[in-house]
Amino acid sequence: MSKGNKVVFFHPNQKSGKGLFLAQEGISAGFPSPADDFKELRISIDREVVKNETATFYARVSGESMQGAGLDDGDLLVIDRSLEPEDKKIAVCFIDGEFTVKRLKVEKDCVYLMPENKKYEPIKVTEDNELIIWGVVTYVVKKV
C-alpha cells in the first residue's frame, strides 16, 4: 500500500450467491402450504383429508393385524384427536408400552381392541392394562 492518504474501499463479495440455506436441522411448519397463487383452484388432498389441522397427526402401520380393514404394513394413517373415540371406530391406542391400531369394541363395562386378521387375537382391556386411546383414525394413505 502506498504512503499517501489513500482511502481503500472494501466491498463485500456479492458473487457468493444469495443465502444458500442449509435446512439440515429441518424447518417445521404447521403444515406445508404450496406457495402458489393458484393454490385455491387446485384440488388439495390435504384439505380433503385434514379436517382439523390442529388436532391431526400421522402414524405408520407396522404389521398385518388390521389387514381386513385395509390397513397394510407401511400405510400412512391420518389421526384426528379431536374426534371422540366410539364403538366401531378404528383408533390408535397405547397399551402396555406400545402403540397399536385396532377397531374399538365398547361394551357395558369392558373395552376390546379388535384386530381384523384371523391370525390375531382380540385384546380385552382389563384394569391391569394401561390403555390410552390416542386418537381416531380417519384416513389411510397407501401406495398402490
Added chain:
Amino acid sequence: MFGLIDCNNFYASCERVFQPQYEDKAIVILSNNDGCVIARSNEAKALGIPMGAPAFKFRREFKKYNIKVFSSNYPLYGDMSHRVMKILENYTPNVEIYSIDEAFLKFEGFEYFDLRETGLKIRKKVRQWTGIPVSIGIAPSKALAKIANKIAKKFADKTNGIYFIDSDEKRLKALKWTAISDVWGVGIRHGKKLKSLGVNSALDFVNLPDSWVKKNLSILGLRLKRDLQGTPTIQLEETAPAKKSIATTRSFKSTLTTFSDLEERITTYTLLGAEKLRKQRSCASAIYIFVRSNPFQKEAEQYRNGCTVTLPYATDSSLILNQYALKGLKNIFKSDIEYKKAGILLLGLTPSTSRQMSLFEKNNPKHSVLMETLDKIHRRFGPHRMKLASQDLKQTWKMRRDHLSNRFTTEIDEVIKVK
C-alpha cells in the same frame, strides 16, 4: 379479565405425547449440543436434578435413577406450541404468545360467561387435541393471572389445574401467599432489595406507598402495583421479556400483503429481538416465526401460520437469526392474504458465556464484534431501522444430539409406528 395459560413442563410433555411410556417417569431435556438440563418433568425435579445441570456431571444420577434423557427437539416443540396457541385463538382474538409455552388471553365482553367453565373447556380441549396438559390462571390483571396460574399449578389436585381470582378476598389471600421474588417481573435483584426492607410477600409490596414504589422501582413498579391491586394496568404485549424466550410481536397499523413488506417487518422484529437477546447476554437455539390475518375482517380470507426453525448452533448474531427467520417466513407465507400481525420468538435461550464453541464455527466470534458495533449504533441513533442483506451461510458444523427423539409432526418418515 385476563387468563394465563401455561403448558406444564412443556418440553417433557411434548416428548410424552409421542412416547407415553414416559408418562409418570423422570425425564430431562438437554440444551443444544446436549450441554445442560433445560427442562425437567416433575419426577426429575423431585429427584433433585437442578435446572441447568451440566449433563456430563449428572450422567451417574441419570443412570442411577433411570432418568430418561432427551436432546432438545425444537421442530417438535415448536409445532406443538403452534397447535396449542391456535386452539387458544379460537376462544378470544386477544392472545399474546408470551413464550413457547405460555400465552396471555384477554377476555373482553365475557361478562356473561362463566370464565372458570371456559377455562376448563380450554384445558380439556388442549389436552385432547394435542395431548399437552396446561394450567390456567384467571384474574382481573396480567400480574394477578400469573399468580393465579402458579396457584393452579402448585395445588393441581385441588384446583384441577385452574384457578380464578374472582373476589378481593381471594386476591388478598393469593398476594399473601406469593413471595416477593416470585412476583412477575420483580426478579432476584429487586426481590433481595425489597426483602431487606421487610417486603416479603406480594401483599407487603402492594401496601408500600406509591411515591416510594415509583422512586425506587420506576413507573414500571407502580404499574405492577396497580396490576396487583386488581386494576388492569399492564396491557397485552407491552411486557418485559420472559426469561425462557424473547418475543417480538406487533399488529400492523394497516394490513400488509406482499412478501417484501412482511420480510421487512420480520427483519425488524428479529433485529429487535436479537438486541434484547444480547442485552441479557443470551444466545438462541431456535426461532419461531408467525403471521396472521385480521380476525375482525370477517369478509377477508383468514390465515394464520407459524413455524420453528432450528439454528445450527446457539447464536446471538442478528445476521444469522435473521437469515433463518426469513427462511421460515418463506415457508409460511401465502399470497393474497391481508396480514395484520406478525412476530418472532427466540427460543432455547442459553447464556452467551456457556455457549459451546466449535472448531468449525467461524461465525460467532466474527459476528460478536460486529454485533457490539451494531448495538452501539442503535443505542446512539435510536430506531432499529437497519436492514440486513441476505448472507451466505456456509455451515457444515453439526451439533451433538445423541438423545434426539423423532420429529413426529414435521417429518413424514419420523411419525409414530403402530402395530
